[in-house]
Amino acid sequence: MLIDVKNLYKIYNEGQESEVRALDGVSLEIDYGEFVAIIGASGSGKSTLMNILGCLDIPTYGDYHLDGVDVTALSDRQLAHIRNKKIGFIFQGFNLIPALNAWENVELPLIYQGVSMFRRAERVEEALERVNLADRARHKPTEMSGGQQQRVAIARAIATHPPIIMADEPTGALDSRTGKHVLEILHGLHDEGSTIILITHDNSIAATAQRVVRISDGRIVYDGDREGAGL
Amino acid sequence: MNLSQAFKIAAKSIAAKKGRSALTMLGVIIGLAAVIILVSYAQGQNEQMRAYYESLGTNVINIEASGPNSKSISDALYDYCLELDDLVLGVTPQIQMYNQTVVKYGAKTLDSYQSNWEESPQVVMGNQQYSLCNNYTIAKGRDLAYLDVENYSQVCVLGHKMAEMLFNYADPIGKTITINGYPFEVVGVFAQQDPQNMTGKDRNILVPYTMTRVLNSSNSWSAFVAKAKDGPSTNRAITLLDGFLKGLVGESGYYYVQTPNQWQEQGDEQIKMQQRFLGGIAAISLAVGGIGIMNIMLVTVTERTREIGIRKAIGAERRSIIAQFLIEACMICGIGGLFGIAVGYIGTLIVGKASFNLILFPSPGITAGAFLISVALGIGFGLYPAIKASGLQPVVALRAE
Numbered sequence: 001m002l003i004d005v006k007n008l009y010k011i012y013n014e015g016q017e018s019e020v021r022a023l024d025g026v027s028l029e030i031d032y033g034e035f036v037a038i039i040g041a042s043g044s045g046k047s048t049l050m051n052i053l054g055c056l057d058i059p060t061y062g063d064y065h066l067d068g069v070d071v072t073a074l075s076d077r078q079l080a081h082i083r084n085k086k087i088g089f090i091f092q093g094f095n096l097i098p099a100l101n102a103w104e105n106v107e108l109p110l111i112y113q114g115v116s117m118f119r120r121a122e123r124v125e126e127a128l129e130r131v132n133l134a135d136r137a138r139h140k141p142t143e144m145s146g147g148q149q150q151r152v153a154i155a156r157a158i159a160t161h162p163p164i165i166m167a168d169e170p171t172g173a174l175d176s177r178t179g180k181h182v183l184e185i186l187h188g189l190h191d192e193g194s195t196i197i198l199i200t201h202d203n204s205i206a207a208t209a210q211r212v213v214r215i216s217d218g219r220i221v222y223d224g225d226r227e228g229a230g231l
Numbered sequence: 232m233n234l235s236q237a238f239k240i241a242a243k244s245i246a247a248k249k250g251r252s253a254l255t256m257l258g259v260i261i262g263l264a265a266v267i268i269l270v271s272y273a274q275g276q277n278e279q280m281r282a283y284y285e286s287l288g289t290n291v292i293n294i295e296a297s298g299p300n301s302k303s304i305s306d307a308l309y310d311y312c313l314e315l316d317d318l319v320l321g322v323t324p325q326i327q328m329y330n331q332t333v334v335k336y337g338a339k340t341l342d343s344y345q346s347n348w349e350e351s352p353q354v355v356m357g358n359q360q361y362s363l364c365n366n367y368t369i370a371k372g373r374d375l376a377y378l379d380v381e382n383y384s385q386v387c388v389l390g391h392k393m394a395e396m397l398f399n400y401a402d403p404i405g406k407t408i409t410i411n412g413y414p415f416e417v418v419g420v421f422a423q424q425d426p427q428n429m430t431g432k433d434r435n436i437l438v439p440y441t442m443t444r445v446l447n448s449s450n451s452w453s454a455f456v457a458k459a460k461d462g463p464s465t466n467r468a469i470t471l472l473d474g475f476l477k478g479l480v481g482e483s484g485y486y487y488v489q490t491p492n493q494w495q496e497q498g499d500e501q502i503k504m505q506q507r508f509l510g511g512i513a514a515i516s517l518a519v520g521g522i523g524i525m526n527i528m529l530v531t532v533t534e535r536t537r538e539i540g541i542r543k544a545i546g547a548e549r550r551s552i553i554a555q556f557l558i559e560a561c562m563i564c565g566i567g568g569l570f571g572i573a574v575g576y577i578g579t580l581i582v583g584k585a586s587f588n589l590i591l592f593p594s595p596g597i598t599a600g601a602f603l604i605s606v607a608l609g610i611g612f613g614l615y616p617a618i619k620a621s622g623l624q625p626v627v628a629l630r631a632e
Binding site: 051054056057058076077080081083084085089091095096097098099100104108109111112113156160 | 236240243244246247248538540541542543544545546547548549550551624625626627629
């Protein structure tokens with residue numbers, strides 16, 4: 001099992017009047033090579049779940065095993081290595097570093113991984129070609145359209161060949177045509193063997209996934225194929 | 232991540248944020264340059280005071296006395312000084328001409344009432360020991376002689392600058408100048424004493440003190456300078472003179488015995504106070520520069536926090552983030568510091584030339600100290616947001632708006 005989560009809780013201001021249970025006892029298993037869409041209204045806890053699955057945040061309670069490793073027991077440094085090697089992130093707001101050009105943004109996770117300069121150049125080129133942006137490598141994010149920026153972000157996510165790609169509303173800031181293009185890239189990556197976890201509130205996008213997980217008020221209310229979800 | 236990568240990332244980050252980097256550097260430059268210039272200024276002043284006291288000579292005793300009968304006081308005092316020959320190497324009357332002094336040679340006229348202080352002639356009257364007591368040496372010609380004094384000779388010895396102003400590099404020896412209409416033959420020129428023209432010693436014209444009857448409206452003289460053999464003799468001579476003068480001038484009289492060494496002690500005290508004051512100003516300017524650096528660094532915390540969140544999300548370890556920001560702060564403050572030192576040195580040269588007419592250089596110790604402090608401030612404040620933000624969960628850092 002790639003992802004194995006049991007009784008996961010994320011509670012803010014616990015024990016106070018203002019207590020918020022963003023995740024309220026979530027258990028979930030995701031296997032290698034799946035394409036899972038996590039859907040739910042805004043505030044349902046789907047982003048919190050993805051942040052914890054992606055080791056960007058830590059749960060208040062619960063077990064999380066990633067690829068057989070107990071993530072909750074890891075140090076800050078070990079978590080950084082997991083984010084670097086196992087997970088590629090794609091965010092709604094792209095989260096590129098504005099001072100760096102496309103090439104340098106894609107190169108960054110490889111630098112942190114300690115890949116040699118020669119190998120880095122190969123991988124960056126490969127990743128940019130995969131998203132059809134080899135000709136825009138020297139442009140800064142501010143000189144690119146939203147769709148292009150998101151493709152740079154995808155290239156950055158796949159440059160390290162991580163087994164899992166996590167995308168949080170990847171098409172949320174894009175028009176439907178460029179959104180569709182981004183989705184096609186994700187499906188292509190899935191076909192090549194990557195595990196894709198996609199967070200969205202857009203049913204038409206969720207409908208392209210094999211498996212759909214619906215979250216409401218921090219609990220999983222549906223987990224099954226897309227037909228059963230009524231999509 | 233290796234060090235050269237950290238350098239590359241830091242350099243890219245600096246180049247991408249030119250405005251902020253430049254402002255931060257400016258803070259370092261101003262703080263550092265201000266400290267260097269101020270402290271160097273204080274040191275220049277110190278140097279100048281020391282040179283001044285040195286030019287007054289050591290083991291010199293200044294004596295002044297006046298009373299109901301100035302003439303007899305002067306005669307008695309002079310005779311008494313001559314008696315102290317086991318303590319005193321020489322003694323001379325020291326009279327300055329305070330009324331208008333007009334010195335002419337050919338078409339050249341110097342008038343003490345018309346010219347600037349820097350070019351004003353000053354007639355002093357003494358005997359053949361005047362140069363010994365006042366630290367003069369003869370550069371050309373001869374000194375005053377005993378017979379010049381005895382014979383009321385109308386001769387004079389010129390200070391270095393006075394000779395230059397009147398004769399403009401021609402040889403003055405044997406020429407005749409006039410002082411207030413009276414002719415005086417130039418017999419000698421003193422060596423340069425005071426290149427900065429601070430004390431006016433090089434603008435003096437020495438004539439035999441017996442000429443005071445001719446040149447001064449009053450013919451009383453009551454000021455002397457004695458040169459003692461060494462430090463202990465100076466103190467003993469002062470004690471003896473003090474007792475002698477007390478008896479001589481009586482209740483209604485006035486007298487004064489002092490050595491410039493005593494002034495020097497007072498002067499040193501003054502210099503110390505001034506240095507403490509300037510040190511305070513320097514500390515304030517460094518603090519102001521530091522606050523400037525801090526402001527610019529803290530303003531960008533949000534921007535940096537988000538960037539750190541992104542870097543953490545794609546797998547940067549905390550230590551590589553801190554290394555990047557440390558190198559960035561070091562580079563900005565280091566470059567700013569070097570510029571600051573350059574500005575400080577140039578400023579010091581300009582200030583030294585303008586205020587003291589000296590080639591002034593800041594001391595390396597002060598420069599290094601101020602550099603280290605301002606760089607440490609910059610690094611401290613530059614690193615603070617990085618240390619804070621890199622300890623956050625990535626999701627918290629990413630949320631920074």
